Amino acid sequence: xxxxxxxxxxxxxxxxxxxxxxxxxxxxxxWQQLIESHGTTLPxxxxxxxxxxxxxxxxxxxxxRPLNRFIEADWENGEVCAEAGVTLGEILQLAIPRxxxxxxxxxxxxxxxxxxxxxxxxxxxxxxxxxxxxxxVCFELHRSVQSPMVCSLRENPQWFAATIGGLGLTGVITWVxxxxxxxxxxxIDSTRVRxxxxxxxxxxxxxxxxxxEYSVAWIDCLASxxxxxxxxxxxxxxCETEGLEVAARRSLPVPIRPPVSLVNPLTxxxxxxxxxxxxxxxxxxxxxxxxxxxxxxxxxxxxxxxxGRKGFQQFQCxxxxxxxxxxxAELLKSIARSGSGSFLAVLKRxxxxxxxxxLSFPMPGTSLALDFPQNTELATKLLPRLDAIVRDAGGRLYxxxxxxxxxxxxxxxxxxxxxxEAMRDxxxxxxxxxRVIR
Amino acid sequence: MKKILIVGAxxxxxxxxxxxxxxxxxxxxxxxxxxxxxxQTCADxxxxxxxxxxxxxxxxxxxxxxxxxxxxxxxxxxxVDICLVAYGSLPNQHACEQSVEQAMEQxxxxxxxxxxxxxxxxxxxxAQHRGTLAVISSVAGDRGRxxxxxxGAAKAAVSTFCEGLRARLFKSAVHVITIKPGVVDxxxxxxxxxxxxxxxxxxxxxxxxxxxxNRQVAVLYVPGFWGLIMWLIxxxxxxxxxxxxx
Numbered sequence: 001x002x003x004x005x006x007x008x009x010x011x012x013x014x015x016x017x018x019x020x021x022x023x024x025x026x027x028x029x030x031w032q033q034l035i036e037s038h039g040t041t042l043p044x045x046x047x048x049x050x051x052x053x054x055x056x057x058x059x060x061x062x063x064x065r066p067l068n069r070f071i072e073a074d075w076e077n078g079e080v081c082a083e084a085g086v087t088l089g090e091i092l093q094l095a096i097p098r099x100x101x102x103x104x105x106x107x108x109x110x111x112x113x114x115x116x117x118x119x120x121x122x123x124x125x126x127x128x129x130x131x132x133x134x135x136x137v138c139f140e141l142h143r144s145v146q147s148p149m150v151c152s153l154r155e156n157p158q159w160f161a162a163t164i165g166g167l168g169l170t171g172v173i174t175w176v177x178x179x180x181x182x183x184x185x186x187x188i189d190s191t192r193v194r195x196x197x198x199x200x201x202x203x204x205x206x207x208x209x210x211x212x213e214y215s216v217a218w219i220d221c222l223a224s225x226x227x228x229x230x231x232x233x234x235x236x237x238x239c240e241t242e243g244l245e246v247a248a249r250r251s252l253p254v255p256i257r258p259p260v261s262l263v264n265p266l267t268x269x270x271x272x273x274x275x276x277x278x279x280x281x282x283x284x285x286x287x288x289x290x291x292x293x294x295x296x297x298x299x300x301x302x303x304x305x306x307x308g309r310k311g312f313q314q315f316q317c318x319x320x321x322x323x324x325x326x327x328x329a330e331l332l333k334s335i336a337r338s339g340s341g342s343f344l345a346v347l348k349r350x351x352x353x354x355x356x357x358x359l360s361f362p363m364p365g366t367s368l369a370l371d372f373p374q375n376t377e378l379a380t381k382l383l384p385r386l387d388a389i390v391r392d393a394g395g396r397l398y399x400x401x402x403x404x405x406x407x408x409x410x411x412x413x414x415x416x417x418x419x420x421e422a423m424r425d426x427x428x429x430x431x432x433x434x435r436v437i438r
Numbered sequence: 439m440k441k442i443l444i445v446g447a448x449x450x451x452x453x454x455x456x457x458x459x460x461x462x463x464x465x466x467x468x469x470x471x472x473x474x475x476x477x478q479t480c481a482d483x484x485x486x487x488x489x490x491x492x493x494x495x496x497x498x499x500x501x502x503x504x505x506x507x508x509x510x511x512x513x514x515x516x517x518v519d520i521c522l523v524a525y526g527s528l529p530n531q532h533a534c535e536q537s538v539e540q541a542m543e544q545x546x547x548x549x550x551x552x553x554x555x556x557x558x559x560x561x562x563x564x565a566q567h568r569g570t571l572a573v574i575s576s577v578a579g580d581r582g583r584x585x586x587x588x589x590g591a592a593k594a595a596v597s598t599f600c601e602g603l604r605a606r607l608f609k610s611a612v613h614v615i616t617i618k619p620g621v622v623d624x625x626x627x628x629x630x631x632x633x634x635x636x637x638x639x640x641x642x643x644x645x646x647x648x649x650x651x652n653r654q655v656a657v658l659y660v661p662g663f664w665g666l667i668m669w670l671i672x673x674x675x676x677x678x679x680x681x682x683x684x
């Protein structure tokens with residue numbers, strides 16, 4: 001069967017035909033076959049990139065999700081080596097009962113190891129542990145014309161740095177070896193508190209980030225006037241006692257893709273208002289399952305379908321610390337005025353641990369992420385306005401989420417793009433890359 | 439925790455079943471043609487919690503090699519709780535129509551070699567008076583369709599053989615389960631143009647197979663809706679069926 005694949009945001013709508021690799025030995029021949037028939041291709045994991053960074057220029061991808069075997073698991077020292085198509089969730093399934101967890105995890109467990117490296121994902125503990133690259137021991141990189149090489153900080157360090165956050169352009173990652181971290185419990189001690197304005201967010205973040213490993217905030221992206229910048233701050237740490245249990249609850253799927261987006265100014269305003277009201281003004285301490293703390297959206301399978309056939313775009317930017325407060329206020333004002341946005345808008349303070357990856361997204365400062373239902377006004381009005389604010393602040397957008405940023409913004413924000421372009425495998429190119437390097 | 443022999447262990451369906459058994463700390467004896475693939479499968483299952491995994495390289499169409507394989511398996515596992523016979527290949531129907539040699543080779547691979555193996559396994563299991571023989575046949579064996587009747591004929595032979603064997607071994611407290619997968623997203627079906635709704639994922643299929651083995655089902659369609667589809671297809675009368683290009 002040849003699958004038809006899409007990116008998570010389903011925008012741009014460009015169905016990809018995938019040639020699956022079930023065995024490591026399949027990679028070379030399948031890749032050659034794609035080159036011969038389509039010129040270029042792109043490695044594709046589990047399709048969790050939102051925009052066009054996971055879509056091949058030729059619309060024919062090398063599908064690596066079926067390559068999902070573990071190669072070695074050392075439960076004494078907490079090290080796992082697995083093929084690139086293994087998802088973080090599959091690792092957790094084995095690691096948690098044995099008292100281990102991922103040192104860095106993004107907001108979904110459905111990303112593959114290869115994808116986690118290629119996008120250098122980060123999570124709620126960025127201020128403590130940096131990006132996914134810091135859990136890497138090494139990985140194997142397969143190039144179309146060289147024999148496969150092992151890359152780490154010491155071995156082939158150039159390829160290591162280029163491939164981390166390298167958007168799958170330097171070659172195909174065949175396997176990845178990562179370090180895990182010890183946990184005593186699968187529960188998280190969490191603290192929640194609501195805040196009324198951005199100043200309060202920054203004050204909370206300063207206080208909580210110093211004390212807790214994980215922190216993140218939900219923000220009401222439609223609140224304006226006095227209410228602008230209101231939201232709810234969540235911090236957490238791994239519990240010291242209680243059992244080690246893998247989340248067993250089956251997720252409920254959104255069964256179909258409705259013709260129009262269910263997220264509209266009316267539903268959004270209502271939801272955000274009720275959600276904010278529900279939060280307690282006092283600090284609430286609770287023990288919650290790791291799955292609902294880290295992966296709340298994974299509980300709704302195919303949640304991306306609620307945006308309808310046209311899909312959606314995610315906007316995620318990071319703003320340098322010195323100007324973050326002012327720029328954020330500007331962004332929120334523009335978003336509230338547009339009436340567009342998402343239920344889940346996320347604010348997160350990023351730390352100053354640098355990633356070895358050249359094109360890694362985070363920088364010291366504050367990151368804002370939210371979704372917009374796709375419509376024509378988005379590209380002509382709102383996004384250019386937001387891009388200008390980010391540009392003036394010296395911030396940048398996240399390629400893994402992006403379907404719109406201009407080439408000049410990208411090249412300005414990621415000057416190492418030239419080095420990556422020089423090391424790109426000539427047979428690999430994405431729609432994203434075609435768009436931004438011109 | 440069980441002791442399990444899998445012949446055709448690198449097939450996608452077998453791998454997915456083996457992962458479920460590995461999570462249960464089972465002991466596995468894997469038989470396959472490709473040493474490298476067997477090694478990779480073995481490492482995967484060990485990481486997933488299998489108590490012990492042993493590999494054995496054998497081409498199942500080489501009937502003479504079967505007894506030595508089973509001796510080694512028994513020496514390793516001591517006793518066998520489940521034998522999963524999961525090997526096979528999807529022949530090119532058109533090529534089989536043109537070449538007697540190919541037709542016979544494919545029939546041997548999917549049909550007669552399996553009957554040979556099952557004959558051996560049946561006697562050994564009967565001697566131990568316990569265990570389950572789980573055999574992957576196919577929905578293709580339910581009716582001879584013009585697009586795939588050589589494979590279908592081989593699988594029909596296997597299904598019928600298993601039905602008889604089930605009745606025979608029942609008296610020896612050995613259970614035989616005939617598993618009939620529909621279309622599963624595996625390397626075997628790569629490149630076939632199939633409606634996405636009908637295509638099942640190997641791990642979904644594996645969960646049903648492992649549960650079916652535990653419940654001692656006689657004939658198991660996977661996914662279950664194929665039972666209904668094949669019932670309807672069997673109802674089509676000959677005068678109409680021969681005019682169709684199923």
